[in-house]
Amino acid sequence: MSGTRERPLRADAARNRARLLDVATEVFTTRGVGVPTEEIARTAGVGVGTLFRHFPTKEALLEAVMVRRLEAIASQAAQLAAEAEPADAFFACFRLVVEQSAGKNEFARALAVAGVDAHAALRESSEVIRAQLAVLLDGARQAGAVRPELGLPEVIALLAGTSTTMEHLDGDPAAQQRVFDVVFDGLRPR
């Protein structure tokens, strides 16, 4: 399978792909999903054709952006889980996910519109994070740092919601910290 069929251009291709992902991330986050593919391509310094060679669909590009983000989150979460006490790890991870998801709610919605099927890669990546969160949540609950009645679904929903909350307080870190206080205190047993 791993024959010698690779051509020397592969490096350029990879660079193009990466550049497209970077541009798309930036552009989708700051200006929404409505930005024309052509503009993304131009900003990345390639033709539209190249964009569509790498991502057969705009939606696929969207998905790739999210997957990359999710993978980054997952790897950071893994590190957190390894380095900290269960309870601390849980809260740190909560914060991490919220902060990394800022401005990304719109994507999720855009993807959701197109139907739940497909997006296998996405589901896979989020499954990883889900699993990590499940473990962390369990540890935190057993350590008595999180209400025992809370399940993973509530926590994930709270993740999304807190991310939205943070978007609304974009320029005000102090207010964002106060919100974290509220949510984290709320998560703890009475």
Add this chain to the structure above:
Amino acid sequence: MSGTRERPLRADAARNRARLLDVATEVFTTRGVGVPTEEIARTAGVGVGTLFRHFPTKEALLEAVMVRRLEAIASQAAQLAAEAEPADAFFACFRLVVEQSAGKNEFARALAVAGVDAHAALRESSEVIRAQLAVLLDGARQAGAVRPELGLPEVIALLAGTSTTMEHLDGDPAAQQRVFDVVFDGLRPR
């Protein structure tokens, strides 16, 4: 005589307007703002021309939908404020707004916008709710039921965020209740 289905009479204009608002509310909420005007019109049982006679712009339709929702919230909130103790009124109102905004991230978002140009009607309506919330929040803080360091912006952001959270737990009222517990406990002083 006072049947439920008069033929298209003059006063039918009002009915068409209302129907358009209903359809638009439903459709914007469940499928996003991207739904074609033509489909909205068709679903409401009128021609596109009629839609544009009532709302000169798609944006105007969106605004009208939001205003109607905001006004409903405002009037319910006013009632709550009159009938309950400050603290109780605050939490009841919080819950009210969240529930009314369920599935309407875009609406709750409007609450926090208050800075877009044009959309005078929108700003006006959200200003009313803002003011109501400010009063309730103040009362609740003075009653010692809400952390004194929390300001209106954080509360509004939390409103939007909690609404998002609830969307994610759509079919599960028990989980939603648990989230309310988390947020409400978090809002209380230590």
Add this chain to the structure above:
Amino acid sequence: MSGTRERPLRADAARNRARLLDVATEVFTTRGVGVPTEEIARTAGVGVGTLFRHFPTKEALLEAVMVRRLEAIASQAAQLAAEAEPADAFFACFRLVVEQSAGKNEFARALAVAGVDAHAALRESSEVIRAQLAVLLDGARQAGAVRPELGLPEVIALLAGTSTTMEHLDGDPAAQQRVFDVVFDGLRPR
């Protein structure tokens, strides 16, 4: 035939018709044929329905405007023909038509687009003027005031062209006069 079937409202109807014609003349002349019927109706103080009762078609309204103008020209031309020497009458009539047609070239074109058929009333009215011009031209030629080789078609074409010329010199009566000098001198035998 002329029974007693007339109702008292006839006077209002006539007034509406006249008002519509006035408004349409003004509006078509100053802002072009593209002005919406609804605006014409509103300006005339009636509903669109009334406009379409009087003129079954926008084109019919256009035609009516032109016919009225043509009839006015014809009657003034008749008077000129009666009161002046053949040559003077010809030139006076030429000037009259040019001045009365100012800004009306666009109409003609709009009507022409819709096909040469129909517009019987229009053809009838212009036929009258044509005939008058033919007589005047003949008189002027016999009086030696106009080149003998010029036919009615050339004169009519020159009428239209000079009208266009005048449109271009709208605010400058002195320049317009100089153009009349050019054309009138040119019409005379070497």
Add this chain to the structure above:
Amino acid sequence: MSGTRERPLRADAARNRARLLDVATEVFTTRGVGVPTEEIARTAGVGVGTLFRHFPTKEALLEAVMVRRLEAIASQAAQLAAEAEPADAFFACFRLVVEQSAGKNEFARALAVAGVDAHAALRESSEVIRAQLAVLLDGARQAGAVRPELGLPEVIALLAGTSTTMEHLDGDPAAQQRVFDVVFDGLRPR
């Protein structure tokens, strides 16, 4: 090899642009500016998208058509000015402009516009012709071939008007010649 029908190659973009301009010229001239863009595209054998890629706006297409025409006129006028005596050159140029504008009242009109905002290219081109005409007119006046009291505005207005006149005599070259005689004689001093 150098056939007349290469397959859609890269350089075909230029061909498409030219074809669009040709079709637009023809269609705007004969049927007015109201012709749908889609029809222009179809007639040119391309999709609407292609039309809008080349001309971002219908107005831009109109402008391009006019500019092309104006430039053709300007270059021919320059040649005339170089080859003939001032007086002859003036009359030849007058005829040239009239004939090139035949059926294009809207084009000749552009000559006199020179005051609309935007349309920089248009204004530029018509400015060139204006300047050429100014020179020729001056020469002809000094040569005693044109009435000294006539200014550029009158001449330009007469250009447009004579063009209209010619339109009305479309199939009759003899009559058109007679009109030129009238106008040219009229332009000469007494």
Add this chain to the structure above:
DNA sequence: CATGAATGAGTATTCATTCAT
């Protein structure tokens, strides 16, 4: 008769996607 709400075909323009070079 007058009114103006309703209609819907028509129009300019955008944008994801394809494909010849």
Add this chain to the structure above:
DNA sequence: GATGAATGAATACTCATTCAT
């Protein structure tokens, strides 16, 4: 592989005309 010209379906909005009141 990369490019960008071409495509055409889709969309918001307009306006002449009809018709219920």
